[in-house]
Amino acid sequence: MEQEFHRIRRLPPYVFAEVNAMKARARAAGEDIIDFGMGNPDCPTPPHIVDKLIETAQDPRTHRYSNSRGIPGLRKAIAGYYERRFGVHVNAETETIVTLGSKEGLANLASAVTSPGDVILVPNPSYPIHQFGFIIAEAAVRNIPVTPDGSFLAALERAVNHSVPRPTALVLNYPNNPTGEVMDLDFYGQIVDFCRVHGIYIFSDLAYAEIYFDDRPPPSILQVPGARDIAVEFTSMSKTYSMPGWRIGFATGNKRLIEALARIKSYLDYGAFTPVQVAAATALNGPQDCVVEIRNRYRERRDVLIQGLAAAGWEVPEPLATMFAWAPIPPAFRHLGSLEFSKLLLREAKVAVSPGIGFGENGDGHVRFALVENRQRIRQAIRTIKAFLTGYDKAIGDTERKRAAVL
DSSP states (O other): OOOOOHHHHTSOOOTHHHHHHHHHHHHHTTOOOEEOOSOOOOSOOOHHHHHHHHHHHTSGGGGSOOOTTOOHHHHHHHHHHHHHHHOOOOOTTTSEEEESSHHHHHHHHHHHHOOTTOEEEEEESOOHHHHHHHHHTTOEEEEEEOOTTSOHHHHHHHHHHTOSSOOOEEEEESSOTTTOOOOOHHHHHHHHHHHHHHTOEEEEEOTTTTOBOSSOOOOOGGGSTTGGGTEEEEEESTTTTTOGGGOOEEEEEOHHHHHHHHHHHHHHOOOSOHHHHHHHHHHHHSOOHHHHHHHHHHHHHHHHHHHHHHHTTOOOOOOSBSSEEEEEOOGGGGGGHHHHHHHHHHHHHOEEOEEGGGGOGGGTTEEEEEOOSOHHHHHHHHHHHHHHHHTHHHHHHHHHHHHHHHO
């Protein structure tokens, strides 16, 4: 029986799939592809965290169903993290909850609080779940253009004034994926003041709070007085402690939103595997030297990539945070768009990146590099990219002929 499913119809084909398919074919043919595509940390989880997982898993009592809110010890560890890092006191019982990664948490909260037709404000470009978590929940998503000229607040005001019905929620993500942009407390203060006046909830994604490269650690929106009246913040163990496959994160903030997430999670899951939660608590409560090492590793890779691309003739802004570089497509290739340029780079330079269009139409002039290859591999990629850029006339000609043949 052929049948179209309503929610699936609202989800376009995953734009990264085309590049991923090309990458898979190239590797199957024996080609060495240097992969900067997915933000999938390549470094091992610190040993003391793994050791705690193993130790806890050896107790058969931990093999039973866990707690969908998160075990008390981990919720207390999350509250301790907010106290130490941001100077924010959190009630571990009512203001924080453990999630199966920040992505799952945001999508489930979207499902819990969104009614069909609600207007949700989402920056563009943005990480896909920020938009599609609400689209799955049948919201109407209104994009706010993100530009480097600091006009976000003005764009937010225009969006609110011209939205019918009035917006329900705003999504924020700083440090930002994909752009690497960082905002300060003054920005958050203005956003909180504006959203409180207009009765708009704020969903803040803080997954990259600990991956920063200067002496100014990114703030939490919960540091703003009154933010907890309207805001909830998501973060994750994935990048901070190199634990992406463990699928563990948390949401913290407004009690009503946390309770809504807890209610819907109680129907959907029994919480992460208890040994994973115990190990996550060990990570938060234990020595943080490993976080500094992970941060330094990304900084070193960033420097090699940005400096190498500049030497190859490709000027890319230096990100202040995250594990990504948001690279404007070189002028000679800009007419191709990010998807075609990404395919061309893969075919000619054997380098995989994420096309900016995958983060929204405003990202189409860029590609995203994830800093998930070591410095030697980055230098190797720089050499092939330089050769590609040097001979771009032939590469563009070949691409245009192939496109013309398809048309």
